[in-house]
Amino acid sequence: MKYLLVEWVKDIPKQYSVVSLDQLVDNSHRCQPEQTVGKIVQIVWTRGKIYPGLVLKIGDEEGNLSEEADGLAEAAAKNLTNRKTATGGKKKGKKRINEETAVKIDQVLAGIEERERIGNQIEGEPPMEIEENENTNGIVNENASTDNNLVDDYKEKYFALKIKFKRLKVKYRDLKQRIPETNEVELYPESGVTLASSDLASTKMASPKPTIQARNLFRRLFSAAELSGHSLQGKKCNANQDKATLPAIDSVRRDAVINFILKEEGFDGPPATGNLAADKIFLKSKNTTRKEIVKSLSEFLREEKAGKS
Numbered sequence: 001m002k003y004l005l006v007e008w009v010k011d012i013p014k015q016y017s018v019v020s021l022d023q024l025v026d027n028s029h030r031c032q033p034e035q036t037v038g039k040i041v042q043i044v045w046t047r048g049k050i051y052p053g054l055v056l057k058i059g060d061e062e063g064n065l066s067e068e069a070d071g072l073a074e075a076a077a078k079n080l081t082n083r084k085t086a087t088g089g090k091k092k093g094k095k096r097i098n099e100e101t102a103v104k105i106d107q108v109l110a111g112i113e114e115r116e117r118i119g120n121q122i123e124g125e126p127p128m129e130i131e132e133n134e135n136t137n138g139i140v141n142e143n144a145s146t147d148n149n150l151v152d153d154y155k156e157k158y159f160a161l162k163i164k165f166k167r168l169k170v171k172y173r174d175l176k177q178r179i180p181e182t183n184e185v186e187l188y189p190e191s192g193v194t195l196a197s198s199d200l201a202s203t204k205m206a207s208p209k210p211t212i213q214a215r216n217l218f219r220r221l222f223s224a225a226e227l228s229g230h231s232l233q234g235k236k237c238n239a240n241q242d243k244a245t246l247p248a249i250d251s252v253r254r255d256a257v258i259n260f261i262l263k264e265e266g267f268d269g270p271p272a273t274g275n276l277a278a279d280k281i282f283l284k285s286k287n288t289t290r291k292e293i294v295k296s297l298s299e300f301l302r303e304e305k306a307g308k309s
């Protein structure tokens with residue numbers, strides 16, 4: 001499978017993603033991907049929507065391209081932040097001009113109010129007192145200027161965080177796109193038995209008891225023919241000694257289901273308490289739960305056989 005490192009044309013700041021070859025809209029591009037490098041192509045993205053992207057590179061390793069995409073996104077964000085810092089954090093356009101005008105008006109009004117307050121205080125006082133108050137007025141204006149600088153600093157930090165958020169949002173979108181390819185989960189470690197994560201979640205939601213979940217997992221992992229034509233362990237039932245013994249159902253999938261349920265109930269592996277009495281209780285509870293699961297599954301297979309006969 002080939003993967004493409006693309007730059008989204010319409011995103012500001014620049015954003016980068018890794019897409020698979022089959023996400024290209026044009027079939028000719030999918031057949032000859034090498035010719036798309038340096039060109040803008042149409043790409044099927046989230047929810048079937050199509051966006052233009054500039055192809056920067058083609059590769060076989062998705063992970064390596066993803067690292068390059070992250071690096072490019074970080075560099076783009078850093079460059080944009082540096083440019084904004086170099087210009088003193090000033091924005092172009094009508095909105096920025098209006099903000100600056102409003103700040104200047106506020107400063108003028110504050111200065112007038114301060115002078116009126118000082119004038120009322122110094123009425124009839126010696127000139128020396130006036131000079132001290134004028135110095136105070138200068139300090140107030142200086143503090144106001146410092147506050148404005150702090151506001152600009154916070155705006156810079158906010159803008160940088162906003163860029164980082166957009167980059168993480170694109171990365172999340174990439175990961176979400178890959179979910180359909182990796183939604184199979186192993187039921188029990190080293191069992192080799194896999195099941196769609198959505199199916200596994202549905203069995204949990206629809207199963208009020210462990211024995212019922214075991215039955216629901218059997219329905220997902222075995223076909224109707226397998227369920228009706230096999231027994232759980234291939235043993236002869238005491239109540240049906242005169243009937244032929246059915247072959248045992250696939251032991252790998254069977255054991256994976258039983259071990260998974262035991263693990264979900266907290267009985268995975270040997271006890272590790274170090275207390276002899278507690279270990280005995282653990283083993284007894286584990287054996288009881290296992291017997292209940294085995295009994296329920298055996299009855300389930302007999303019910304399936306009876307339903308088909």
